[in-house]
Ligand SMILES: Nc1ncnc2c1ncn2[C@@H]1O[C@H](COP(=O)(O)OP(=O)(O)OP(=O)(O)O)[C@@H](O)[C@H]1O
């Protein structure tokens with residue numbers, strides 16, 4: 001059963017809107033950031049990672065975002081171009097705003113944290129003037145990353161993109177993508193997350209992210225109640241992730257499909273979510289059954305957990321499928337059957 005019908009006549013598969021930053025991941029990991037001395041630089045930011053992920057899987061991606069007018073801004077644009085991502089809607093900041101920097105701390109395979117430098121972050125300078133209808137109309141889907149709603153002018157730009165997507169039947173994917181930085185209050189988060197969630201065809205988030213989104217509605221819901229609520233509001237698929245416990249996709253017809261994480265030798269604790277979204281959405285765009293989309297998402301998430309980087313370590317579709325084949329031989333099926 002196909003839960004989402006994309007307009008296959010459109011040239012672009014997906015536009016990713018929101019945060020693009022630089023990740024600095026320690027090479028001398030398994031110690032604290034206080035002690036780490038050597039870092040490797042990567043393109044970072046959740047929607048940027050997903051753009052690279054989906055481009056490597058073979059999808060035609062475009063990015064709607066803002067970068068700094070400096071060497072790091074050029075690094076991002078050149079990296080995206082090398083990956084085949086359309087950069088025609090990435091513009092440069094004009095008032096000296098800088099790309100956000102993310103220093104990651106990898107204390108152990110299971111304990112990681114991220115430290116973000118996001119004062120006057122370039123990505124949040126995206127403005128309504130940067131959003132044009134034709135671009136959104138020409139894409140099968142638009143992924144909105146929740147962090148883009150944290151502040152003006154990016155907040156209004158995001159809502160404008162959302163309106164064009166709804167008007168033109170461009171499927172809206174909302175990756176709640178909670179990062180505490182730049183938000184004025186939890187009420188603001190609840191207000192803006194829920195505005196977008198109410199209009200999304202697919203919502204992806206962790207339990208904590210749904211709790212934040214629902215804080216002004218009816219807090220304390222369980223997963224089934226959350227999924228039913230958003231499907232009643234018009235969503236076709238609601239994905240709730242539970243880290244190492246696995247994840248479930250709830251569909252508008254009342255079904256749910258669960259997948260366990262693939263066993264892997266973890267290197268770090270972050271990046272799984274972006275790998276997951278890349279392959280899950282790839283599967284939907286390819287017209288796979290939802291359980292196959294979940295299997296690919298969970299597999300790619302595990303591959304990212306085992307890698308040093310996020311964007312740079314995104315695999316090809318063949319590599320994800322090979323990983324699934326090998327894992328199934330060793331560990332059996334990851335599909336959690338009711
Ligand atoms: N240790 C692990 N081993 C294998 N897979 C994992 C592990 N931890 C997480 N995953 C996979 O990564 C997916 C996403 O992780 P999580 O639920 O923590 O989302 P997230 O908070 O969006 O992640 P991120 O830290 O990348 O933002 C999980 O649903 C699971 O499939």
Ligand SMILES: O=C(O)C[C@@H](O)[C@H](O)C(=O)CO
Pocket residue numbers: 019021023043044045046049102104114270271272273274310
């Ligand atoms: O999402 C971010 O801004 C930082 C990421 O690039 C980071 O590496 C991560 O946490 C991935 O989920």
